[in-house]
Amino acid sequence: MSPTAPSHASAPFGPRAFQLVLLRRMADHRPGLVEDARRELGASAAEMREANRRWQAMVRGPRGRGTPRRYRSVLGEPESSAPRTIGDLECEALRWRLPLWPDLRFEVMVAPGGAVWNEWLVRAAGVPGPELRAIEDLRPWSATVDEVARAFAPARPLEGGAPTRWALAITAPGTGEPYVAEFTWGLFQRLLPGS
Numbered sequence: 001m002s003p004t005a006p007s008h009a010s011a012p013f014g015p016r017a018f019q020l021v022l023l024r025r026m027a028d029h030r031p032g033l034v035e036d037a038r039r040e041l042g043a044s045a046a047e048m049r050e051a052n053r054r055w056q057a058m059v060r061g062p063r064g065r066g067t068p069r070r071y072r073s074v075l076g077e078p079e080s081s082a083p084r085t086i087g088d089l090e091c092e093a094l095r096w097r098l099p100l101w102p103d104l105r106f107e108v109m110v111a112p113g114g115a116v117w118n119e120w121l122v123r124a125a126g127v128p129g130p131e132l133r134a135i136e137d138l139r140p141w142s143a144t145v146d147e148v149a150r151a152f153a154p155a156r157p158l159e160g161g162a163p164t165r166w167a168l169a170i171t172a173p174g175t176g177e178p179y180v181a182e183f184t185w186g187l188f189q190r191l192l193p194g195s
Contacts, residue, residue, distance in 0.1 A: 013054055016041055018074050019100050020051035022121075022185050025164050029182065029189040030140050037100050068094060068110045071119075079105065080125070091117060095124075103127045104144070104187070120166075120186025123147065135172045135179060135191065143188045148181050155181075169194055 011017070020043055027034040027048075038048055058070055071094065072078075078094040085091070090112060095105040101121060109118040122144050123129050130142045132151035145166050149155040152170035158180065160166045166183040171194075178194025 013051070013058070013074055015075055015096075015098060016043070017051040017054070018106075019098055020048045021055040022098075022106075023100075024048050024052040025162075026184045026187070026189065029184060033141055040100065068108055068114060068116060071096070071108050071116075075106070078108075084109065086117075089117070095122070097124075101141075101187075107186075119164075120145065120183075122186060133173070135170075135177075138181065138188060138191055140189055141187055145183050145186050145188075148183075148188060152181075 019041060020038070023034045023037055038045070043051075058074075075096040079097050080093075080095045082093050083090065084093045086109070092110045094108045094110060096108075098104070098106055098121075103124055104121045105124045107118075107120060107122045108116055111117045123146075129144070129147045130139075131137060132143060132147065138148070143151075145168065148170065149168055152168070152173070156169040158167035158169055161182075164185050166186065168181045168183075170179050170181055171177065172179060180192045180194050182189050182192065
C-alpha cells in the first residue's frame with residue numbers, strides 16, 4: 001500500500017463499513033439524512049465511497065453473490081435466526097442489529113441451499129412501529145416496507161428503480177388519492193404522486 005493511500009482502505013470491513021454501504025444507496029433520495037448519519041459514524045464521504053466499492057467487490061466476487069457467509073463475515077453472528085415461510089418457500093430469517101438504526105434490524109432471508117432471497121431493514125421484535133393513519137404520517141426513515149403495506153392496505157408492490165430499492169402503490173385513506181412510496185434497503189425514503 002502506498003504511503004498516501006487512505007488507512008480505511010485496509011481496515012477490516014465490519015458493521016461500521018456496512019452501514020456506510022446502506023447510506024451510500026440512501027443518499028440518492030435523502031442526502032441530508034445520510035450526511036448526518038455519516039457524521040454520526042465519524043466517516044468522510046470518501047470513506048463511504050470506498051466502503052461501497054469494497055462491498056461491491058465482495059458481492060461481485062466469484063463466491064460472493066447471494067451468500068449468507070458474507071454477512072456473517074462482516075456483521076458477525078446474527079442476533080436472531082428464525083424459520084419463515086413465504087408462499088411455498090421455507091426460508092431462514094437472519095437478523096443483525098445496526099447502531100445507526102437501533103429500532104430496526106438488518107434482515108437477510110436465506111432460501112434452502114443458502115441463496116440470499118432478500119435483504120433489508122425491518123422493525124426489531126417488540127419495538128412498536130410508527131402510527132401511520134394518514135399519508136402525512138409518512139416521514140423519511142420512519143417506516144419499513146411491511147409497516148407501510150399494512151397501514152395502507154391493499155398496497156401493491158411495484159418494481160424498484162435499482163437493486164435494494166422497493167416501491168409500493170398506496171392510496172390515501174379518505175381521499176383515495178394514489179401515491180407511490182419508495183424504499184431503499186426496506187426503509188421509507190420518499191412519497192411520489194401515483195397514477
